[in-house]
Amino acid sequence: MKRENFEPGTGAWVRFDGYEIRDGLIRPRSRSEMFKYDPWALYRELLEAGEGSAPYVPLIAAVDDIEVGEDGKPTRPLKPREEDAILAWCRQYGLLGVLPHEALSVTLAARWDYVARAAGHPEGVGDDPHQMALQVRYLREGGVWKDVITCNVNPKESIRSPPRGSPPELIPAGRVAFDTPKVVSVKMGQSILSVDDLGANWARHFPAVPPEEANTYLYPCPGSASFWKLYAEPVEEFVGAVVRLKSAMGTVGARGKGETSPTAAFAPLVGPVGMAVEASADSVLDTRWIYPTLLASLSGMVARDLSAKRRLRKCEAPPCANRYVSTAWQSKYCSTTCGKRMEMRAYRKAAARKQRKAKASSTKPVGRKAPVAKGRRGSATTTGAGRRHRLQ
Numbered sequence: 001m002k003r004e005n006f007e008p009g010t011g012a013w014v015r016f017d018g019y020e021i022r023d024g025l026i027r028p029r030s031r032s033e034m035f036k037y038d039p040w041a042l043y044r045e046l047l048e049a050g051e052g053s054a055p056y057v058p059l060i061a062a063v064d065d066i067e068v069g070e071d072g073k074p075t076r077p078l079k080p081r082e083e084d085a086i087l088a089w090c091r092q093y094g095l096l097g098v099l100p101h102e103a104l105s106v107t108l109a110a111r112w113d114y115v116a117r118a119a120g121h122p123e124g125v126g127d128d129p130h131q132m133a134l135q136v137r138y139l140r141e142g143g144v145w146k147d148v149i150t151c152n153v154n155p156k157e158s159i160r161s162p163p164r165g166s167p168p169e170l171i172p173a174g175r176v177a178f179d180t181p182k183v184v185s186v187k188m189g190q191s192i193l194s195v196d197d198l199g200a201n202w203a204r205h206f207p208a209v210p211p212e213e214a215n216t217y218l219y220p221c222p223g224s225a226s227f228w229k230l231y232a233e234p235v236e237e238f239v240g241a242v243v244r245l246k247s248a249m250g251t252v253g254a255r256g257k258g259e260t261s262p263t264a265a266f267a268p269l270v271g272p273v274g275m276a277v278e279a280s281a282d283s284v285l286d287t288r289w290i291y292p293t294l295l296a297s298l299s300g301m302v303a304r305d306l307s308a309k310r311r312l313r314k315c316e317a318p319p320c321a322n323r324y325v326s327t328a329w330q331s332k333y334c335s336t337t338c339g340k341r342m343e344m345r346a347y348r349k350a351a352a353r354k355q356r357k358a359k360a361s362s363t364k365p366v367g368r369k370a371p372v373a374k375g376r377r378g379s380a381t382t383t384g385a386g387r388r389h390r391l392q
Helices: 039-049 056-062 080-093 098-102 198-205 226-231 235-254 262-270 294-307 336-362 384-391
Strands: 015-018 017-023 025-028 035-038 104-106 111-113 132-139 144-151 183-184 194-197 274-279 285-290 313-316 323-326
Touching: 015 080, 017 080, 025 080, 035 039, 035 226, 039 294, 056 080, 056 235, 080 235, 098 104, 098 198, 098 294, 104 274, 132 235, 194 198, 226 323, 235 262, 235 294, 262 294, 313 336
Parallel strands: none
Antiparallel strands: 015 035, 017 025, 104 132, 104 183, 111 132, 132 144, 183 194, 274 285, 313 323
């Protein structure tokens, strides 16, 4: 028995009611409020209502005129209207999450800390009087980020008992029992793992982190509320990801004529998506797709629309040029308003053409026939040879 109202896809996400672009970063404005929502729930509502467009449609329209180079970065600074369009979209949907989209694991600097506090439990230090030599890792598994704590196995140095509630203390680098802070990721457009220092890879996305703490900062777990309050996205990464999504859509329309197949084009966009298996009270199993980033959710929506033959189009009713999705191959306009406007424009052109033609016909001069000379008896004059013939 199938469970009712079971949604096969989910992608919990956050947005702020205010964003700004500063120092090349799209970031939440100071004191802006954070909201949680599910973009897939919004997408399903739009499909059921038959009104509006999927979230990726206005996003692609916002960067339509921006060109990127081979490195995936814009070839010129963004125009004010382009920045405004991106910020308006972010206020409605949030950032794309390019950094956690590419990351596979994150290793933080080792610290002396209480296990409960390191694991993020609400009770904090609890009743534990001991701090342990710990190292926290964040791993993405099945589309969900989890924290994994590693303890120093050396019994001589694994526990210490400072005053209760003492803050975490960094463990000097170079200890054999711990890894250096690092990030393992797969960059979009690349097919190999990239291992980078934590500070070099993540520091730019967290402008509030002091530069001297870039490699040792206690970064929150991706997906958590504290993570999003600190996270900022470089404009070049944001635009590059959208252009990549738009390019992937183009590979479907090319029907294998391009150098990149749809499978290869969409692989890095939906790579982080995971599957969860859930059981109801009556032991009915269901599978659910987990989309850990907004970029992955948008890519999944594009794939579903394309599989249902819903194509992204541009309105042909100037000056509109809006992007929209339609299943009708002959569709030209994004709305009935644009369609009626073009019908009226065509009617007026036809009426004006008819009026010009009628006016031209009424003012055309009427031609006169040339007069014909007549003889004495009213007959037409003839040549001399003709007159001689009649006299005979």
